[in-house]
Amino acid sequence: MYSLIVPVYLNEGSIGELVEALDGLRAALDSPLEVIFVVDGSPDASYTELKRRLPHAGFTSQLISHSRNFGSFAAIRTGFIAARGDYFAVMAADLQEPPELAGEFFRQLALGQHDVLIGTRESRSDPWSTRMASKVFWSAYRRLINRNIPSGGVDVFACNREFRDQLIALGESNSSLIGLLFWLGFRRGTIRYERQLRRHGKSAWTLRRKLKYMIDSVFSFSDLPIRILLLLGVFGISIAILFGLVIVLLRLTGGPVVPGYAATMITVLLFGGLNALGLGIVGAYVWRAFANTQNRPLAVVMKNEEFPGATR
Template sequence: MLSIVVPCFNEEETIRHFVDAVDQALAQSTHTLEYIFVDDGSKDQTLTVLKKLNAERPTTIHYLSFSRNFGKEAALYAGLKQAQGDLVTVMDADLQDPPELLPQMIAMIEEKNLDCVGTRRKNRAGEPPIRSFFSKAFYKIINQFSETKMIDGVRDFRLMTRPMVDAVLEMTEYNRFSKGIFSWVGFETEYIAYENRERVAGETSWSFWGLFKYSLDGIVNFSEAPLMFASFIGALSCVIAGIALIFIVVRALLFGDPTTGWPSIVSIMLFMGGLQLLCLGIIGKYIGKIFLETKKRPIYLIREKSDSVKSTQ
């Protein structure tokens, strides 16, 4: 069985196109298909479309709907928990993940005895330049400071074997960053590169600010570098302050103690105060993550589901 996990947020215009495209791509496959759509608190008619598809194909198309928007990470985790297949793929409903790659991915896993076949974009054609710049910068930063390496342009679209899926599900942390989790668990993985694609319909729910916060979460979740940076800034400030103090004392002994210099003192105080607030903010980010983990809140809550969906969370 091949399970296809599809997180959805306001995707009423794309879902049927997606199902038709995947069915066509796997028409010659001998695998039994299982669609698992996760409605992440959509505000449009996504759930209505999913109910109709489930009524048409109750044995192959399943859905679950969250009580509110918990985010794509929660939707991915929920879909993986529901997947029953020996092979499991994660895809977006907007067809930016090419379904025609699935036969090649299946063949690679079976012929090369791989645990995972992932996908990555060759380029970022059609993407705003500023988003491309910050995306590339994110991968350079995370790979510089984290032991968990991530490939530039990698997508969540990947095909995994059951052992790898089970390994991912063992990571029950509340603060999730799937790209990092997929890399952290290891397993034999190869990647397929493809040309970037535009959405088949609708508009993306990802804003620049949303992607920026998501990137920060990824860095915090898989690197201690920001904490090391805060410590370095603190140590450097102490050294500079010590050198400045020696300079001031020596100057006062040799040339007297003039009363001028208040503007520079105020500027230095403001600068040091800003550094302190920056370091406190970095530490606070980690403390906030710890706070959310210790609450032990569920990653998601299900409001409604098709009859065939397991009651797990």
């Protein structure tokens, strides 16, 4: 059986088209399809719309509701835990990734040549500003975190049961789903697709969320902040040594040595800034280590309802 996980947040307007598209996907597959909808604390009527439509859908489904918004990674993880299939795929509820892509995921996985498949955008129908923002984000992600990330980024993926089991066993908080996908390894493949124009609602993938995701990824999968701190420390020490040598040289040559207010302030501010930066970087790592020792669940499931699918 195939399991499709669909995180839902602010997707009220696309629910009708989504259910119809998944009915078409079910008819095109060679094995039964189960769809797990995870409503991640969405403030709109997404949950109500799904509960109204799913009893009449032609596929088996689960409707899970989080107690609040925990983020898309937590929603995907909840869906993976609840899924019962042999092959698993993730699909966005806004229909920007065509449902046929999930069907291709399942067909490729069933061949047994890959453990995980990454959907990478070959092109996208979004506005120019959105395309540029995405290009900058994924370019920075590749440079700072993992050079193996496709240039088009990663929004959807699929995997077999072995990969799924390893992924949900990683209970890290404040981590990066994309980083974990590439960290796990296994036999990985890519499928290119064209990202469709969003027809309903507004994307919740805001600049603030992008920055948080980037920061979480950097601190979870890179030692770049530590290396930057070391370089700044070396630079600061070099400046201090240079000032000391200048003072010694002036004394040896009989030159005037007048304690300068500007030089003193620059030195104090320089090392004060380095100390503050170092404490901030170390504190970020300590906080993440502390959060992972609390053993809090990554998401809290409030409701879980099942729908067997209408006979057609």
